[in-house]
Amino acid sequence: MVLALILIPAVIGAGAFFVRNDPLRRVLLVATAVTHAGLTVACWVWRPGAAAGGWLALDAAGLLFLSITSALFLVTTAYAVPYLRREHDHVTRDAVEGFLFSNAPEATFTGCLLLFLAAMTLVTVSQHVGLLWVAVEATTLASAPLIYFHRHHRSLEAVWKYLLICSVGIALALLGNFFLAVAAGPTPLVFSELVARSGQLNVPWLKAAFLLVLVGYGTKMGLAPLHTWLPDAHSESPSVISALLSGALLNCAFLGIIRTQQVCAAAGLGDFSRTLLVGFGLVSMAVAAVFIVGQTDFKRMLAYSSIEHMGILALGVGLGGAGVFGAMLHAVNHSLTKAMLFLVAGNILGAYGTKSTADVRGVLRVLPVSGVLWVAGLLAITGSPPFGLFLSEFTILKAALDAGRTGVAVTYLALLAVIFIGMATIMLRMAQGVSVRVEPRRESWTAIVPPAVLATVVLMLGVYLPGRLTQLLQETARLLGHP
Amino acid sequence: MTLDTILILVVLTNLRLLGASRIGASVRTVAVQGILLGLLALLAHHGEPSVSVWLVAVGGAVLKGVVFPWLLLRALRSADVEREVEPFVGPIASLLAGVAALGVSLWLAQRLPLPDGAHSSVLVAVALFSILVGLFLIVARKKAISQVLGFLVMENGIYTFGVALVRESPLLVELGVMLDVFVAVFVMGIALFHISREFDHIDTHELTTLKD
Numbered sequence: 001m002v003l004a005l006i007l008i009p010a011v012i013g014a015g016a017f018f019v020r021n022d023p024l025r026r027v028l029l030v031a032t033a034v035t036h037a038g039l040t041v042a043c044w045v046w047r048p049g050a051a052a053g054g055w056l057a058l059d060a061a062g063l064l065f066l067s068i069t070s071a072l073f074l075v076t077t078a079y080a081v082p083y084l085r086r087e088h089d090h091v092t093r094d095a096v097e098g099f100l101f102s103n104a105p106e107a108t109f110t111g112c113l114l115l116f117l118a119a120m121t122l123v124t125v126s127q128h129v130g131l132l133w134v135a136v137e138a139t140t141l142a143s144a145p146l147i148y149f150h151r152h153h154r155s156l157e158a159v160w161k162y163l164l165i166c167s168v169g170i171a172l173a174l175l176g177n178f179f180l181a182v183a184a185g186p187t188p189l190v191f192s193e194l195v196a197r198s199g200q201l202n203v204p205w206l207k208a209a210f211l212l213v214l215v216g217y218g219t220k221m222g223l224a225p226l227h228t229w230l231p232d233a234h235s236e237s238p239s240v241i242s243a244l245l246s247g248a249l250l251n252c253a254f255l256g257i258i259r260t261q262q263v264c265a266a267a268g269l270g271d272f273s274r275t276l277l278v279g280f281g282l283v284s285m286a287v288a289a290v291f292i293v294g295q296t297d298f299k300r301m302l303a304y305s306s307i308e309h310m311g312i313l314a315l316g317v318g319l320g321g322a323g324v325f326g327a328m329l330h331a332v333n334h335s336l337t338k339a340m341l342f343l344v345a346g347n348i349l350g351a352y353g354t355k356s357t358a359d360v361r362g363v364l365r366v367l368p369v370s371g372v373l374w375v376a377g378l379l380a381i382t383g384s385p386p387f388g389l390f391l392s393e394f395t396i397l398k399a400a401l402d403a404g405r406t407g408v409a410v411t412y413l414a415l416l417a418v419i420f421i422g423m424a425t426i427m428l429r430m431a432q433g434v435s436v437r438v439e440p441r442r443e444s445w446t447a448i449v450p451p452a453v454l455a456t457v458v459l460m461l462g463v464y465l466p467g468r469l470t471q472l473l474q475e476t477a478r479l480l481g482h483p
Numbered sequence: 484m485t486l487d488t489i490l491i492l493v494v495l496t497n498l499r500l501l502g503a504s505r506i507g508a509s510v511r512t513v514a515v516q517g518i519l520l521g522l523l524a525l526l527a528h529h530g531e532p533s534v535s536v537w538l539v540a541v542g543g544a545v546l547k548g549v550v551f552p553w554l555l556l557r558a559l560r561s562a563d564v565e566r567e568v569e570p571f572v573g574p575i576a577s578l579l580a581g582v583a584a585l586g587v588s589l590w591l592a593q594r595l596p597l598p599d600g601a602h603s604s605v606l607v608a609v610a611l612f613s614i615l616v617g618l619f620l621i622v623a624r625k626k627a628i629s630q631v632l633g634f635l636v637m638e639n640g641i642y643t644f645g646v647a648l649v650r651e652s653p654l655l656v657e658l659g660v661m662l663d664v665f666v667a668v669f670v671m672g673i674a675l676f677h678i679s680r681e682f683d684h685i686d687t688h689e690l691t692t693l694k695d
Contacts, residue, residue: 130656137663144670153681157690160627160674167634167667168621174660175614175641181649204596232693291695300695 001048002056005039005066006121008032013114017107022088025110026081032114033077036121040070044468054190055128060475064328065255066124068335069248073117075450079343080240082446084109094152096355101152109149116142116244123252129177129189132256133170136220139249140166147237147245158229158236165229166220173216173256179209180260191259198266206264210273213260214280220253222307223280223314224287231291234303235355239346242299246306247339251331254313261317262480270320277318278408284311285415293422297355298348301426302341305381308419309334315412316396317480319403324477326395332469333388333461334381340454341377344370347447348430352438357426362435369448371431373455378427380458382420388461486526490609493519493643494585497616500636501577506559506628510552513632517547520639520646527606527646535654542661543642551635551668558675559628569686572623581616588612597648606647613640625686627678631671638664 012032019025043058043066050057058066084106091100103109119142122135140163148159181189183205187197194201219226234242257277264273288308295301309330316327347370352360364371380387383394393416400409461469496516503509521544528536570577585608592608617637621630682689 128653128656130653131659134656134659134663137667141663141666141670144674148674148677151677154692156674156677156681157693160678160687160690161693163667163671163674164621164630164634167671168618168637171634171637171641175644178641178645178649181645202596231695236693295695 001039001043001046002051002058002125005036005043005125006056006118008035008039009114009121010118013111013116013118016111016114019107022106025107026084029110029114030077030081032117033074036117037070037074040067050127054192055131056125057127058125059127060472060479061255061258061328062124064332064472064476065251066121068251068332069117069120069124072244072247072335072339075454076240076243076339076343079243079346079446079450080113082444083238083240083346092150093353096154099152101150104145104149104151108145112142112145116146118142120248120252123255127190127192129180129191129194132259133174133177136173136217136253136256137167137170139252140170140220143241143245143249146241147233149238149241150236155236158232162229162233165226169216169219169226171216172219173213176209176212176214176216176260179205179212180263183209191263194263195266198263198268201263201267203267203269206267207269207272210260210264210269211276214257214273214276217253217256218280221250221257222253222284222310224284224307224311227284227287227307230307231300231303234306234342235297235299239299239342239349242302242345243339243342246303246342247335250306250310251335254310254331257314258317258480265480274318274320277314279318281311281313281315281318282408282411282415284308284314285412285419289415289418289422292419292426295422295426296357298357298360298426298430299342299345299355301357301423302338302345305419305423306334306338308415309338309381312393312396315408316392316399319396319399319405319408321399321402323396323399323403324480325473326392326399328473328476329395329461329465330389330392332473333392333458336454336458336461337377337380337387337389340373340451340458341381343447343451343454344373344377347443347451348374350447351441352435357430359437360430360435361433362438363431366435366438366440367443368440369443369452373448373451374427375431376455376459377451378423380455382423383416384420386459386462388458391462391465486523487605489519489523489526490605493523493609494612497613497636498578498581500620500632501581501616502574504574506626507556509629509632510555510559513635514548514552516636516639517551518544520544520547520642523643524646535657539654539657539661542658546661546665547635547639550665554668554672555628555631558672558679561676561679569625570623570629571625577619577623580619584615584619585612588615607644610640610643610647613637613643616640625688627671627675627687630687631668631675634671635668 009032012028016025048058087103091102094101119135119138126132126135144159144163148155183202187193222230261273285308288304291304292301313327316323351367363374380389383389496512499512500509521540524540525532588608588611592604614637617633620633
C-alpha cells in the first residue's frame with residue numbers, strides 16, 4: 001500500500017509527459033488525485049505495515065502530513081483542471097509589465113505536478129535518513145518546472161533562485177546527514193533505530209548534525225533568514241502551485257527537521273535543539289511581520305505569511321509539551337487556510353489582472369463569493385475565532401506560558417498582533433470600496449467551490465475537532481517525544 | 484597513485500577553479516575533479532572494493548567527469564555567451580581567499596573528534612576545503628553557469644566527506660543521491676538555456692527584479 005501511494009503518481013506522472021491528448025491527460029490527473037486521496041483515507045482505516053525492510057513506513061507523523069498533502073492535491077487539482085483549460089495554448093499579456101508570454105507545455109506541467117506528488121509522498125513515508133534527503137531534493141526538482149509555467153523573465157528569476165538556494169541548502173542537509181551517520185556509528189540510519197539506541201550516539205557530532213539539518217531543511221521550509229527564495233517563487237508561480245508549495249511542500253521540509261529533532265531529544269540534546277527551534281521560529285515571525293506591513297503585492301504578502309506560520313510551527317515544537325500538539329494542529333490549519341487564500345488570490349488576479357494591492361478595490365462587489373472568502377481567509381489566517389488557527393495558536397501560547405517563558409509568549413503575541421494589523425489593512429482595503437476598472441461578474445463554480453470547501457473545513461476544525469484527528473495528533477506529539 | 488596524491492590533485496583543481504578566467508577551462512577542471520573523486524572512492528575503501536563500491540565510484544566518475552561537462556559545455560555553446568568568467572572577486576583575491584580557506588579547513592579537520600576507523604584528517608580537510616570553495620564560487624561569480632559549477636564543487640566536497648567518514652552507506656541511497664544531483668544539473672542546464680534566451684546572457688546580476 002505504501003509503495004502504491006508512491007508508485008501510482010510517479011508512473012502516471014512519467015507517462016503524462018508522453019500523452020498528446022489534452023483531455024485524456026486531464027482525466028489521468030484527476031484520476032490519480034482521487035486514487036491517491038482514496039488510498040490515504042484507506043490508510044486511516046488500516047494502517048499499512050512497513051515496506052522495503054523498514055525504510056518505508058507510515059507512522060503517525062507521516063500519516064498526518066500525507067493526509068494534508070493528499071487532501072490539498074485533490075482540491076487544487078479540482079481547481080487546476082479548468083485553469084489549464086483556460087490557459088491552454090494562448091498567449092497571455094503579463095499583468096505587471098504588459099509584455100506577451102506563453103506557457104510551458106501542459107504535458108510538462110501535468111507530468112511534473114504528479115511527480116511532485118510522488119516525491120512529497122515519499123518524504124512522508126521515508127524512515128531512512130538518506131532516503132528522506134533524496135525525497136526532499138526530488139520535491140525541489142519536480143516543482144521547479146511548475147514555478148516556471150508562465151514563461152517570462154520574472155518567473156525565470158524566481159525559479160533560478162529557488163533551484164540554487166534550495167539545492168545549496170539541501171546539500172548542507174546532506175552534510176548534516178553524513179554527520180548523523182558518523183554520530184550513529186554502526187547503528188542503521190533508520191529514525192526508529194536511532195531513537196531506540198540514542199544512548200550510543202556520539203553527542204558532539206549529533207549536535208553539529210542537527211545544526212546542519214536545521215539550516216538545510218530550514219532553507220526549504222522558509223525559516224528566516226534562509227527564506228529569500230520563498231516570496232519570489234510564491235508570487236511568480238501560478239496560484240495553484242503557490243497553494244501546493246505553501247500548503248504541502250513547506251510541511252514536508254518541516255517533517256525532516258522534526259524527525260531529526262526527535263533523535264536529538266532522545267539522545268538528551270532536547271534543550272539544545274528546542275532552543276534553536278524557538279530562536280528560528282521567533283526570527284521568522286519577526287521578519288515576516290516587517291515585510292507584511294505595507295506590502296504592495298498581495299501574493300508576496302501571502303508568501304510572507306507562510307514564513308510567519310512556519311515560524312509558529314518551529315516555535316510550537318521548540319516549546320515542547322502541549323506546544324507540539326499545537327504545532328501539529330497548526331500545520332493542518334495553516335495548510336488548508338493558506339491554500340484557500342492562494343486559490344482566491346488566483347481568482348482576484350484573474351479578474352483584475354494585477355498583483356498590486358493598491359490597484360485592487362471592491363473585491364466584495366466584483367467577485368461576491370471570492371470576496372467573502374477573502375475576508376474569511378483574513379480572519380482565519382490571523383487566528384481569529386472561531387477558525388481552527390485560533391485554537392492552535394492559543395495552544396502554543398498556553399504551552400509557552402506553562403513552560404514559564406513569559407518573554408517568548410509576549411513576543412509571540414506582539415508579533416501576531418502586528419501581523420494581524422498589517423494583513424487586515426491590506427486585505428480589507430482590497431475587499432471594500434468600488435472598483436472603477438473592473439465590472440462585477442459571475443464567478444464560475446470551479447473557481448469558488450475548491451476554496452469554499454477548504455474554508456468550511458478550517459471553520460469546522462475551529463469548532464469541532466474530530467476524535468480520530470485528535471487521536472492522530474496526540475500520537476504524533478507522543479512520537480516526537482512529548483506526551 | 485596513492486590517496487595523498489589524489490588529495491593534493493583535488494586541492495590543486497580547487498585552486499585552479501578560483502584562478503581560472505575562462506568558463507571552458509573551469510568546466511574541464513570540474514570534470515577532472517569528478518574523475519579524481521571516483522578514484523578516491525575506490526582507494527579510500529577498506530580492503531577489496533565490493534561490486535556496489537565499484538558501481539558508485541565508476542558511475543560517479545562518468546557522471547561528473549563526462550556527462551555534466553558535456554551538458555554544461557553544450558548549454559554554453561547554445562547560449563553563445565562570452566567565455567570570460569566575470570567574477571565579482573578577481574582571480575588574485577579569489578586565490579588568496581582560497582589559501583585562507585585551506586588553512587581554516589586544515590585547522591578545523593585537526594580539531595574534529597574523528598571516530599575510529601576514519602581515514603586521515605587530511606581527507607576531511609580536503610572535503611571541507613571543497614565545500615568552502617564551492618560556496619565561494621556561488622557567491623563570487625556573476626554567470627549562472629559558474630554558480631552551477633560552484634554547486635558541483637560543493638557537492639563534491641560533501642561526497643568526499645562521505646567517503647572519508649561514512650563506512651558503508653546503502654547502495655540505494657548512493658544511487659538516489661547521484662540521481663538527484665544529475666537531475667539538479669539537468670534542470671539547472673535547462674534554466675541556463677532559458678536565461679540565455681531571455682536575457683541574451685547568463686549574468687545573474689541582471690536577475691534582480693524580484694525584491695521588496
